[in-house]
Amino acid sequence: MTMARVSFEAQYPDPRLPARLGRLVTPHGTLETPAFTVVGTQATVKGLLPAQVTQLGAQAVLCNTYHLYLRPGPDIVAAHGGLHGFMQWPGPMFTDSGGYQVFSLGSGMEQGIGKLVGTFPDEDVSRGRRPAGAGSHGKLSRVDDDGVTFRSHVDGSTQRLTPERSIEIQEKLGADVILAFDEPTSPLDDEEYTRQAMGRTHRWAERCLSARRRPDQALYGVVQGGAYQALREESAAFIAGLPFDGFAIGGSLGRSKQDMAKVLDWSVPSLPADWPRHMLGIGEPEDFFACVERGIDTFDCVAPTRLARHGVLYTATGRITITQARFREDRGPIDAGCACSTCRDFTRAYLRHLFVADELLGYVLATIHNLHAILNLMARIRAAIAAGTLQALKADVLGRLGAAAPEGVAHA
Amino acid sequence: MTMARVSFEAQYPDPRLPARLGRLVTPHGTLETPAFTVVGTQATVKGLLPAQVTQLGAQAVLCNTYHLYLRPGPDIVAAHGGLHGFMQWPGPMFTDSGGYQVFSLGSGMEQGIGKLVGTFPDEDVSRGRRPAGAGSHGKLSRVDDDGVTFRSHVDGSTQRLTPERSIEIQEKLGADVILAFDEPTSPLDDEEYTRQAMGRTHRWAERCLSARRRPDQALYGVVQGGAYQALREESAAFIAGLPFDGFAIGGSLGRSKQDMAKVLDWSVPSLPADWPRHMLGIGEPEDFFACVERGIDTFDCVAPTRLARHGVLYTATGRITITQARFREDRGPIDAGCACSTCRDFTRAYLRHLFVADELLGYVLATIHNLHAILNLMARIRAAIAAGTLQALKADVLGRLGAAAPEGVAHA
Numbered sequence: 001m002t003m004a005r006v007s008f009e010a011q012y013p014d015p016r017l018p019a020r021l022g023r024l025v026t027p028h029g030t031l032e033t034p035a036f037t038v039v040g041t042q043a044t045v046k047g048l049l050p051a052q053v054t055q056l057g058a059q060a061v062l063c064n065t066y067h068l069y070l071r072p073g074p075d076i077v078a079a080h081g082g083l084h085g086f087m088q089w090p091g092p093m094f095t096d097s098g099g100y101q102v103f104s105l106g107s108g109m110e111q112g113i114g115k116l117v118g119t120f121p122d123e124d125v126s127r128g129r130r131p132a133g134a135g136s137h138g139k140l141s142r143v144d145d146d147g148v149t150f151r152s153h154v155d156g157s158t159q160r161l162t163p164e165r166s167i168e169i170q171e172k173l174g175a176d177v178i179l180a181f182d183e184p185t186s187p188l189d190d191e192e193y194t195r196q197a198m199g200r201t202h203r204w205a206e207r208c209l210s211a212r213r214r215p216d217q218a219l220y221g222v223v224q225g226g227a228y229q230a231l232r233e234e235s236a237a238f239i240a241g242l243p244f245d246g247f248a249i250g251g252s253l254g255r256s257k258q259d260m261a262k263v264l265d266w267s268v269p270s271l272p273a274d275w276p277r278h279m280l281g282i283g284e285p286e287d288f289f290a291c292v293e294r295g296i297d298t299f300d301c302v303a304p305t306r307l308a309r310h311g312v313l314y315t316a317t318g319r320i321t322i323t324q325a326r327f328r329e330d331r332g333p334i335d336a337g338c339a340c341s342t343c344r345d346f347t348r349a350y351l352r353h354l355f356v357a358d359e360l361l362g363y364v365l366a367t368i369h370n371l372h373a374i375l376n377l378m379a380r381i382r383a384a385i386a387a388g389t390l391q392a393l394k395a396d397v398l399g400r401l402g403a404a405a406p407e408g409v410a411h412a
Numbered sequence: 413m414t415m416a417r418v419s420f421e422a423q424y425p426d427p428r429l430p431a432r433l434g435r436l437v438t439p440h441g442t443l444e445t446p447a448f449t450v451v452g453t454q455a456t457v458k459g460l461l462p463a464q465v466t467q468l469g470a471q472a473v474l475c476n477t478y479h480l481y482l483r484p485g486p487d488i489v490a491a492h493g494g495l496h497g498f499m500q501w502p503g504p505m506f507t508d509s510g511g512y513q514v515f516s517l518g519s520g521m522e523q524g525i526g527k528l529v530g531t532f533p534d535e536d537v538s539r540g541r542r543p544a545g546a547g548s549h550g551k552l553s554r555v556d557d558d559g560v561t562f563r564s565h566v567d568g569s570t571q572r573l574t575p576e577r578s579i580e581i582q583e584k585l586g587a588d589v590i591l592a593f594d595e596p597t598s599p600l601d602d603e604e605y606t607r608q609a610m611g612r613t614h615r616w617a618e619r620c621l622s623a624r625r626r627p628d629q630a631l632y633g634v635v636q637g638g639a640y641q642a643l644r645e646e647s648a649a650f651i652a653g654l655p656f657d658g659f660a661i662g663g664s665l666g667r668s669k670q671d672m673a674k675v676l677d678w679s680v681p682s683l684p685a686d687w688p689r690h691m692l693g694i695g696e697p698e699d700f701f702a703c704v705e706r707g708i709d710t711f712d713c714v715a716p717t718r719l720a721r722h723g724v725l726y727t728a729t730g731r732i733t734i735t736q737a738r739f740r741e742d743r744g745p746i747d748a749g750c751a752c753s754t755c756r757d758f759t760r761a762y763l764r765h766l767f768v769a770d771e772l773l774g775y776v777l778a779t780i781h782n783l784h785a786i787l788n789l790m791a792r793i794r795a796a797i798a799a800g801t802l803q804a805l806k807a808d809v810l811g812r813l814g815a816a817a818p819e820g821v822a823h824a
Contacts, residue, residue: 043765047459047772050757072765076741080759088757329488345462345500347492353455353484360459360772 006176006218006245008276010297018268018295019385024276026092026176027216028084029059033276033297034385036283036378037062037094038371039305043077043087045371046305047364050089056340056368057375060176062094062300063087065169066101069161070154074172082174094300095175097166097208097222099182100250100280102141102150143183145200163207171214177246177278180208182222184251194226194252202238209242218245220278223267227254232263236270246276249296257287264294285314285377286401289394292381304374308366311355314373316400322366327352340372418588418630418657420688422709430680430707431797436688438504438588439628440496441471445688445709446797448695448790449474449506450783451717455489455499457783458717459776462501468752468780469787472588474506474712475499477581478513481573482566486584494586506712507587509578509620509634511594512662512692514553514562555595557612575619583626589658589690592620594634596663606638606664614650621654630657632690635679639666644675648682658688661708669699676706697726697789698813701806704793716786720778723767726785728812734778739764752784 010022010033022033031037037060038045038053045053045061053061063083068074080086083093141150147162166181181204183197201224212219221244225231239247249267253260260282271277276297282288283301291299304314311322315335320327322334333343334351342351342365354362377397384393422434422445434445443449449472450457450465457465457473465473475495480486492498495505553562559574578593594613597606613636624631633656637643651659661679665672672694683689688709694700695713703711716726723734727747732739734746745755746763754763754777766774789809796805 042769042771043762044771044773047776049753049773049776067769071769072740072761076761076765079741080743080761086759086762086765088762328484329491331492341461347498349484349488349492350455350498350500353488353498357454357479357483359454359456360775361456361461363772364459364461364776 005215008246008274008297010274013386014388017293017390019293019390020295020297021382021385022276022297024092024177024297026218028093028176029091031059031092031298032382034288034292034378034381035059035298036288036374037298037300038375039064039300039302040087040089041302042067042071043083045367046309047360047367048371050087052368053089053371054091056371057379058091058371060092060094060298061087061089062096063173063175064098064101065095065166065173066098066161068095068173069098069169070152070159074169078172078174082172084174092177093175094177094278094298095170095173095179096280096300097170097179097181098161099148099166099179099222100184102148102161103143103184143197143200145203147181148183163204164211167208167211167219171212171217175217177218177220179248180205180219180221180244182224182250184224185226187227187252187255189226189252191226191228191231194224194228194231197251198224198226198231198235202235205239205242205244209244218276220244220246220248220276222248222250222280223271224251225267226252227259227263229262229266232266233270236267240271244275246278247271248278248280250280253282257290260287261290261294264291264296268295283374285374286398288377288381289390289398292385293390293394299378304370305367308370309363311351311362311366313351313366314370316397318401322348322351323355324352334369335373338369338373339376340369342366342369342372417627420658420686420709422686425798426800429705429802431705431802432707432709433794433797434688434709436504436589436709438630440505440588441503443471443504443710444794446700446704446790446793447471447710448700448786449710449712450787451476451712451714452499452501453714454479454483455495457779458721459772459779460783462499464780465501465783466503468783469791470503470783472504472506472710473499473501474508475585475587476510476513477507477578477585478510478517478573480507480585481510481581482564482571486581490584490586494584496586504589505587506589506690506710507582507585507591508692508712509582509591509593510573511560511578511591511634512596514560514573515555515596517565555609555612557615559593560595575616576623579620579623579631583624583629587629589630589632591660592617592631592633592656594636594662596636597638599639599664599667601638601664603638603640603643606636606640606643609663610636610638610643610647614647617651617654617656621656630688632656632658632660632688634660634662634692635683636663637679638664639671639675641674641678644678645682648679652683656687658690659683660690660692662692665694669702672699673702673706676703676708680707695786697786698810700789700793701802701810704797705802705806711790716782717779720782721775723763723774723778725763725778726782728809730813734760734763735767736764746781747785750781750785751788752781754778754781754784 007025010020024031038058040061041064077086149160163181170178182201185194185197221239223235225235278298279296283303327348330348384390419437422432436443450470452473453476489498561572575593582590595609597609633651635647637647690710691708695715739760742760796802
């Protein structure tokens with residue numbers, strides 16, 4: 001059996017700029033980058049058939065190792081020939097390492113790392129961590145130098161992940177791109193704790209490389225170091241020096257979009273020029289430009305699909321919350337400029353009705369719309385890089401978004 | 413503007429038998445009958461895009477006037493050009509009258525009429541009714557000779573439907589086939605109460621005919637009379653004597669499948685030979701044969717879609733409940749003989765995973781499967797009537813179903 005390998009090539013239409021067009025060739029097809037990988041946490045893009053995901057122009061799906069490890073378990077997925085067979089997604093696929101979730105979901109609060117605040121046990125080795133909102137059920141994960149012991153959010157059982165175990169699971173899940181097991185940190189972590197976690201991430205990176213067996217999967221290393229310049233620079237240099245097939249930026253990106261740009265400026269220049277780079281957990285339209293301008297190739301984020309299920313829909317002039325009473329009789333589409341099937345066929349009034357009535361089709365139609373919006377924006381970004389018009393596109397997109405007052409909706 | 417009218421023609425491949433093939437021609441297309449109309453209660457077939465419903469071979473959708481009256485309201489639907497525009501279903505469409513729901517949902521218990529037991533107030537005019545399971549929140553609907561006052565299950569508001577109001581709403585909803593407003597009865601109703609309700613149904617039938625204004629909609633009268641021979645015969649004769657465009661059998665069908673057959677035998681012979689006949693709320697594979705053999709043309713039932721959302725899936729040898737542990741590693745399709753897209757692409761293990769993880773796609777895939785099973789069976793029934801092999805098909809289908817022990821799953 002011939003094992004196809006993953007390869008990447010990048011071209012720079014404007015050689016003075018880091019923004020680039022890439023082709024990430026995998027055994028299951030090629031991603032034209034910059035690309036957004038659609039999140040399919042539990043081996044499903046919530047509510048959509050694989051054919052619908054393909055029709056939207058999605059090039060890749062990212063599934064979560066933490067969830068699939070707990071349920072249905074990697075062996076059942078492997079018996080189906082991996083995730084491609086299990087969920088019938090024929091194209092390129094990513095898995096994350098589980099590191100993010102054992103420290104956030106395992107601690108009872110999704111997205112507790114990187115973007116907002118973490119919920120952490122106050123008696124583990126994470127001395128620098130403050131258990132914001134942890135309450136009495138905070139002690140759900142415990143890190144040591146060998147790995148992490150955590151409590152399953154599914155059944156409360158005690159589980160353990162190590163670098164070797166994460167790689168073993170990801171090899172059974174069989175994605176084309178897999179990630180090194182890391183310890184992400186939160187903006188609440190101080191520099192000392194972030195340094196310790198970074199050290200563990202680096203030692204675990206080497207163990208992941210030693211543990212890997214499948215040559216047909218690309219293994220990406222993850223840069224950590226929080227929002228601390230010295231740590232990010234140190235981490236990027238260290239991870240860049242290891243024989244990974246690609247690199248990801250993870251962990252705390254600070255407390256603002258400006259912080260995120262700084263983290264990229266501290267991290268990306270140390271990474272090898274023509275290796276693929278993935279930005280973990282970023283998927284807001286306004287963030288793509290800052291990342292692509294700095295040489296990021298791929299993204300993943302739950303925001304488009306999760307917001308959709310809460311009725312929060314992207315438009316060219318900002319988000320709308322479709323459940324609001326003002327849309328009750330609105331026979332216009334979600335976004336007059338949108339070419340998605342939801343906007344082609346259905347009115348805001350119908351969408352609102354489905355959400356108010358808690359109808360499954362509402363979540364489906366909203367997910368189609370938000371994913372189209374993100375994937376279409378990414379296609380426009382690729383075209384603009386090719387044409388040398390990225391700055392004009394950025395000014396146009398961000399200008400329109402800025403024209404509307406943001407809705408008071410939490411980024412769940 | 414030319415108003416297309418609804419017309420029906422029937423042919424009897426075996427003139428000795430009541431089973432027939434029909435063509436119900438509507439302004440939005442033609443149903444080849446016998447046909448199952450897919451239930452889209454709140455202007456959506458739960459979880460499916462209209463294009464998916466079409467791909468399944470569904471010929472018509474039936475929406476519920478009660479639900480759409482309460483939410484989003486008939487005027488919003490009318491502003492979209494009716495249900496066809498609102499939900500973007502291009503084909504033939506039915507609405508029921510709201511009568512069933514005001515007496516069941518309005519009383520706090522769906523499907524409380526006809527099939528099992530009703531939940532009714534014990535202080536309204538329904539003297540013969542016993543509030544089985546009604547508890548303290550039973551007093552939700554009150555019938556008088558003019559109409560029904562009931563409490564909305566959405567917001568608890570007091571609402572009222574009369575024959576005239578039901579027709580007005582159904583004309584705004586704009587389906588191709590609409591139903592007269594009736595008072596269905598339950599197997600718990602005694603003969604005296606059933607007679608009173610039947611009398612109201614008859615007087616309301618005349619008022620519905622007087623109230624109708626749209627010549628492009630077919631208005632069906634509803635035969636009531638419970639499981640009482642004299643009442644069913646009287647009701648069928650009375651309703652058949654009114655200038656309806658078609659006829660439906662509603663209300664209590666007794667307590668067994670044998671009772672249902674008797675109700676049909678008492679009702680159908682009085683109906684005009686070549687007018688269309690609809691069986692309300694029947695959708696189990698084994699029931700279709702008994703009805704088609706007696707000259708029923710169309711059906712509606714929530715069972716295929718509702719069971720699907722509970723993970724109860726049809727197979728040629730009976731239902732399976734996909735959440736059971738025995739399917740955990742089962743890489744076979746739901747039904748090896750099924751040609752639906754779910755069975756073509758996905759394993760029982762994957763379906764089980766989606767249900768256990770409460771993933772929306774599970775409900776979608778299960779709904780596709782169950783609807784395919786019912787619609788495909790109906791297509792086979794049409795082919796068998798044409799070929800004169802209906803009895804052989806019946807023996808084959810029921811034989812296989814009988815070969816499996818039924819699952820202990822309540823018909824929710």
